[in-house]
Amino acid sequence: MEMTAALRTYIKEYPAFSDITLDMKPMFDELLRLNPPQGSEYTFTNMFIWRHLYGFRACSLDGAVCIKGKDRSGIEFFMIIAKDTEAYLQIAGRLAAECRNNGKSFTLFRVEERTFGALRQAFPSMVYEEDRDNADYVYLASDLIGLRGRKYDGKRNHIRKFKEKYVYEYADLGEALTDDCLRLAQTWYDSKHDPSLEADLSATKEALTHLTGLGLRGSAILVDGTVRAFSLAEQLNPDTAVIHIEKYDPAYEGIPQVINQQLCERMCGSYRYINREQDLGNEGLRRSKMSYNPAFILNKYRVCM
Numbered sequence: 001m002e003m004t005a006a007l008r009t010y011i012k013e014y015p016a017f018s019d020i021t022l023d024m025k026p027m028f029d030e031l032l033r034l035n036p037p038q039g040s041e042y043t044f045t046n047m048f049i050w051r052h053l054y055g056f057r058a059c060s061l062d063g064a065v066c067i068k069g070k071d072r073s074g075i076e077f078f079m080i081i082a083k084d085t086e087a088y089l090q091i092a093g094r095l096a097a098e099c100r101n102n103g104k105s106f107t108l109f110r111v112e113e114r115t116f117g118a119l120r121q122a123f124p125s126m127v128y129e130e131d132r133d134n135a136d137y138v139y140l141a142s143d144l145i146g147l148r149g150r151k152y153d154g155k156r157n158h159i160r161k162f163k164e165k166y167v168y169e170y171a172d173l174g175e176a177l178t179d180d181c182l183r184l185a186q187t188w189y190d191s192k193h194d195p196s197l198e199a200d201l202s203a204t205k206e207a208l209t210h211l212t213g214l215g216l217r218g219s220a221i222l223v224d225g226t227v228r229a230f231s232l233a234e235q236l237n238p239d240t241a242v243i244h245i246e247k248y249d250p251a252y253e254g255i256p257q258v259i260n261q262q263l264c265e266r267m268c269g270s271y272r273y274i275n276r277e278q279d280l281g282n283e284g285l286r287r288s289k290m291s292y293n294p295a296f297i298l299n300k301y302r303v304c305m
Contacts, residue, residue: 015098017057017068020047022213024058024065031065034083036237038298039112040136040277042081045214045234045244049206053199064091069109077109077302088115089122096123096305108303110134116301127304133281136298137289138240139274144264144292151293155257162254166223170262173211173218173230180227181208181220181247188247204245207232216244219263221255228252229259233267233274241268242275260292 010023018024028044040046047056047067054069064082071077078095082088092108099106110131111119120128147155162168171177182205189201207216214234221229229248236242243263248255268274273295279286 011058011060011065014059014061014066017059020051020056020058020067022048022210025213025215027060028065028081031081031083035081035085037112038114038136038237038240038275039110039300040236040242040244040275041079041110041134042112043234043236043242043244045207045216048210048214049203049244050199052202061091061094063087066091066095071109075107076105077107079109085115085118089118092119092303093123096126100305106305111301111303113299113301116299119303123303123305125305129302129304131300131302134278134300136278136300137276137292137294138296138298139276139292140295141241141264141268141271141274143295144260144274145269147261154291155261158254158257159261160254162252162258165254166252168228168258169222170266171220171222172266173220173232175211177220177227177230178208178211181230184227184230184249185247187249191250204247207245217267219259219266221248221259221262223252229255231259231263233263235271236275239271240273240275241271242277243268244277 010018010021011027012018025044028047032042037043047058050056054071056067056069058065058067064080064087067079067081069077069079080088080091082091096106116128119126173181185201185204185208189197207214211218216232216234218230218232220227229252231243231246233241233243246256246259248259264274275298276289276292279289
């Protein structure tokens with residue numbers, strides 16, 4: 001892919017790196033269109049809304065985009081968005097060689113399972129570690145929409161109780177509801193009493209504030225005219241939607257099941273699969289994601305030298 005002169009003005013050439021800005025979205029999107037991702041991280045939305053937590057910066061390198069950041073333990077890592085696997089391997093080899101020559105460690109972060117085998121064959125001396133905490137939960141859209149069968153009895157019961165107790169309305173999420181959603185996000189954070197979730201709150205606010213620019217679609221559940229739950233999604237690849245954010249007021253029993261089912265039905269019905277991202281090692285979140293019976297779990301890896 002040849003980058004236009006306009007796009008080049010928004011991103012520096014390796015080894016210099018640029019802060020990630022909305023102006024870079026067309027370049028990311030074009031590469032991701034050529035080589036559609038499976039892992040939830042590989043969307044411009046994720047790079048943008050989490051840029052502060054991970055210190056994401058980006059550069060252009062041989063027609064690819066290279067992202068540099070630091071994980072929560074302070075280890076520097078790279079992520080590569082390339083037009084195909086061959087280009088990915090070339091960029092990985094170049095970065096690894098330059099890190100080695102400069103006496104620095106080299107880490108690839110959240111490597112997709114489809115790339116793992118090719119990397120291991122090309123660079124057998126590197127260290128490969130499965131990253132279970134960042135594996136994605138992928139579901140059949142028809143399962144999350146229909147909730148059919150005994151395995152979803154509990155989900156249907158929660159939805160039934162919510163509908164019996166509350167008069168609610170569904171709304172597509174647009175800018176008119178942004179302020180309500182921002183207030184709800186703060187309510188959600190305050191209810192958790194967990195300062196470690198501040199980064200999640202910040203990412204949610206970024207997504208809501210830049211809803212149109214990021215091309216996100218969303219659903220909201222209103223009770224008495226006030227947003228009590230919302231969720232944001234977008235296309236990940238031609239047959240998969242990814243749900244980035246889901247927030248709700250925990251005072252309303254059954255509302256998490258309602259917003260999940262409604263978003264999937266209203267926004268994701270044309271896809272075969274729905275990716276609900278990872279559990280980050282949180283046991284409660286892991287149980288919740290497993291309770292929806294994923295079609296498969298998409299493994300990811302950390303590759304080091």
